Amino acid sequence: MSFKKVVVCGSGVLGSQIAYQTAFKGFDVEIWLRSEGSIERAKPKLERLKNIYLETLEAMKTQPEAYCRGLSDKTDLTDNEIDELKQKAIDALDSLKLTTSYEEAADDADLIIEAIAEDPEQKVAFYTELQKHMPEKTVLVTNSSTLLPSQFAEYTGRPEKYLALHFANNIWRSNTAEVMGHAGTDQKYYDQVVEFAEEIGMVPITLKKEHPAYVLNSLLVPFLSAAQMLWADDVADPEMIDLTWKLASGAPEGPFQIIDYVGLTTAYNISIMHPEANDPNSIQYKVCQKLKEKIDKGETGINAGKGFYEY
Numbered sequence: 364m365s366f367k368k369v370v371v372c373g374s375g376v377l378g379s380q381i382a383y384q385t386a387f388k389g390f391d392v393e394i395w396l397r398s399e400g401s402i403e404r405a406k407p408k409l410e411r412l413k414n415i416y417l418e419t420l421e422a423m424k425t426q427p428e429a430y431c432r433g434l435s436d437k438t439d440l441t442d443n444e445i446d447e448l449k450q451k452a453i454d455a456l457d458s459l460k461l462t463t464s465y466e467e468a469a470d471d472a473d474l475i476i477e478a479i480a481e482d483p484e485q486k487v488a489f490y491t492e493l494q495k496h497m498p499e500k501t502v503l504v505t506n507s508s509t510l511l512p513s514q515f516a517e518y519t520g521r522p523e524k525y526l527a528l529h530f531a532n533n534i535w536r537s538n539t540a541e542v543m544g545h546a547g548t549d550q551k552y553y554d555q556v557v558e559f560a561e562e563i564g565m566v567p568i569t570l571k572k573e574h575p576a577y578v579l580n581s582l583l584v585p586f587l588s589a590a591q592m593l594w595a596d597d598v599a600d601p602e603m604i605d606l607t608w609k610l611a612s613g614a615p616e617g618p619f620q621i622i623d624y625v626g627l628t629t630a631y632n633i634s635i636m637h638p639e640a641n642d643p644n645s646i647q648y649k650v651c652q653k654l655k656e657k658i659d660k661g662e663t664g665i666n667a668g669k670g671f672y673e674y
Contacts, residue, residue, distance in 0.1 A: 364562060365555045366473035366502070367391055372489070374405035374461075376626045376666060377506055378478035380534045383412045384433060386455035388563040393460040395468035402461045408666055409456055416452040416535065420445050433538035433564040469496035474559060476528065478506040481632040486510070487518050494520030502552050504528040509576050509584070509633055513545035523549040528556055529577050530565070532624045540565035541577045583621075584633060588650075590618035591634070595649035601671045623670035627654055627663045 371382040372395040379394075386392040396402050422429035424442050434448060462468050469475065475497065479489055486505070497503070502524045505512060516522035526544040531537040540560035544553045560567040568578055576584055590604050599607070605617020622630050631654040639645035657663070657670070664670035 364390070365558050368393070368471055368473050369559075370395055370468045370472045370475045371478055372396075372468070372475060372493075373478035373480075374401065374408060375478065375480075376532060376624065376629070376664070377530055377534075378476075379405060379408040379412060380532070381476055381478060381506065381530055382459060383409055383416075383455055384534050385563050386458050387416065387434075387451055389451075390563070392458065393462060393468050393472075395465070396461060396463055398463060402463065405461060409459060411666075413452055413456045416455075417449055419535070420449050420452065431536040431538075432566075433535040436564075465492060465496045469493065469498070469501065471498065472501045474556075475501055475503050476506060477503065481508060481510065481629055483510065483514065486515055490515055490518040490520075494518070497521070502555060504556060506530060508580050508629065509636070511545065511573050511575060512543065512548070513573060516545055516547055522547040524552045526553055526556060527577070528560065529579070531579055532621075534565070538565045539568050539579065541568040541570060541579060543570040543573060543577060545573055587618050587622060587630065588634075591622075591630070591650045591654070592646045594619075595653050596646055619671040623664045623672055623674075625664070626666070627658050627670055630654055631658060 368391045369385050370393045371378050374394055374396055382392050382394045419429055419431055424445055430438055479485055503519055505527050506529055508529060512525055512527045516525050519525045526548045529541040531539045542557050557567045593599055593604055594601055601619035605619050608614055608617045634651045637647045639647040640651050642648050661667055662669045665674050668674050
């Protein structure tokens, strides 16, 4: 392992998954959160992930289709090997540390993964404070889904050790990790992050240059945006749009089910960056307003128990 202590900043949909998966793979993991309230909200998410891992692993004993690539490289695990992985899933939750202290989180950190809100102002403020506490050795990555590392490199205090490491949702199953540097990223640290991605069971998707929305979201965001515009323009309800996509394409999930997994807050933060988001006559404006209405009611997605669907 090139890294030993890993810190994940933020425990949203992906932050909690990244932290849990990294602990599951045997790393010393700490989660930094803004407040004690955030810590309390993180705990049930992590407990839920433990249960998903345990249920998935148990299913793998009798159902080959239950196999998830992020849990093991082996597809022909014995029951004893699966039970060993189940114990690792239990140990992972027990090993996670949660803190609100920059000093405690950054102390002796080899890698810090920023997974806070997709809001440039929040990220700048976070990096500006964090750089005061990181030791020289620390490599810093962002899990941003649409923003470029070059937008924030100057605020990190270590641009040569800063790059993007973007995960897909349900990382134990959809185990991709996009690695994208900026012009000032040192190849040495880029390679270390690629190695780390492999060590936690991901398939590194190595990008040759900066590109907005990376690979995954260059494909996914326009798809989800098209669905949201159909909804906002009252063409069809989310359930009907999802049904259309699933029946016509054979996909297991529709766009609004995906948005529930990703989280409506993330969808909203992406939507408000659109050039037409402030034009009351545009469909994009309507998308933002309708998402905001649901967020204000607490309907933020699967972790809240309700988004476009109830869970």
